[in-house]
Amino acid sequence: MTAAEFSTQLLNLEPSLERFAYSLTANREDAKDLLQETFLKALTYKDKFEDNTNLKAWTFTIMKNTFINNYRKNLKQNTTFDTSDNQYLMNSKPDQINPEAEFSHSEISKKVDLLEDEFRIPFQMHNSGFQYKEIAEMLNLKIGTVKSRIFFSRQKLMGSLKDFEYKY
DSSP: OOHHHHHHHHHHTHHHHHHHHHHHHSSHHHHHHHHHHHHHHHHHTGGGSOTTSOHHHHHHHHHHHHHHHHHHHHHHHTOOOOOSTTHHHHTSOGGGOOTTTSOOHHHHHHHHHTSOHHHHHHHHHHHTTOOHHHHHHHHTOOHHHHHHHHHHHHHHHHHHTGGGOOOO
C-alpha cells in the first residue's frame, strides 16, 4: 500500500475513531487529543502495518493502547510516594485513625492473595484504577462478568476479614 493510499484510508476512519475516542475519554477536547495522537502513531509506524490486514482494527488498537498508557501515566503523576515506615498514615485523615479499628494493609493483602485468580485479578485491576470496560477488554470477558467478579471478591473479602473486626 502506498503512503497516499494509507493516509486516505486512515482519514476515512476519522469519524469512527473520533466516536471511539469520545467513548473512552467522555470529553471532547481529550478525544481530539487522543485522535491526534493516534493518527501520529499510525503514520509514524505505518511500516509496521501489514498489507491486506484490517487497518480499522489496527488503528483502534493503537487508540485503545494509547488511552490506557496515558491513563496509567496520569495515575503515576498523581501518586505521592512515601518512603517512611508508616505509609498507611499518609493517605488517612487524622480523625479517622484508629489502629484497633482499622485493618493493616498486610492483613488485607494476604486475604486478597488468597482469592482465586478469576476473582483476584479483576479485583486488583479495579483497585489499581482500571475501569470495568478496560478490565473486560484486557481479560477478554464481558463487562457484566467483570462487575460480578469484583462484587463477589468484595463479598469474600468482607467475610474473611470479619475475624479482624474491632467491636466498639
